[in-house]
Amino acid sequence: MASTRTSGYEGFTAEERAAMKEHAQELRTAARRGSRADKEAEAERSVLAKIAEMPDSDRVMAERVHAVVTAAAPVLAPKLWYGMPAYARDGKVVCFFQSAQKFTARYATLGFSDQAKLDEGTMWANAFALTEVTPEVEARIAALVKRAVS
Template identity: 80%
Template sequence: MAGTKDSGYEGFTAEERAAMKEHAKEQKKAARRASAAEKAAEAERDVLDKIAAMPESDRVMAERVHAVVTAAAPELAPKTWYGMPAYALDGKVVCFFQSAEKFKARYATLGFSDLAKLDDGPMWATGFALTEVTDEVEARIADLVKRAVG
């Protein structure tokens, strides 16, 4: 039959399905929160809880990334996004930390959405592999986050 060739697509991975379920729970939880101050405080607690639950190597990096992002761009609000620590401007995610364990990758990732103002000519990076967060890496993250919020 024409058009029935097996494409090899096997659907979403278990990790991707779990992330989508986490995102749905996050949306429901956020909708139930009352005041803006309560939403912000609970959202940050959710981020810190996600970080605390990570394996040690990811947790150490995520704690440092969280400290750098919140210091470099206090206008970004911590929130969870698909079960990952993320930082949003006016409710829209600008950057996020993806642990290596989340999708069974060999490195953690600091990622930026298309809202990040990192444009640099016709091509630029929006994701950065992290194997360790050194003082030099912290400085680079701070610079990227400051640029991202413009």
């Protein structure tokens, strides 16, 4: 993760502070929504709007990830999480897409929270770098997401 620190302070980067502010706004917005159906519809619109704002390379990957996740695990509900498209079960984030632009990284990331059932022995991956979403990558994402919600 690139840093925009301008002093010796070892606190949060500007990108991290911006993500926390986005998350606070997401929580305020969610609290104001009406019925559960209204909340879910608005949450999905927010995710699609966030994806549409991304630079082309990230946007194309995020659109494919969104399509794959929602098809492979319809039990997951799209929502914004720290300004990133995320997919939750019972309100708890299972996986998320982080654009490369979000933290000035050289690649986008598909990440999984501790809610994902990806455990493999005593060590396993919980994030994957993405530079392109090919049909093979889509198949791998679908398998991971299905396993995560099993």
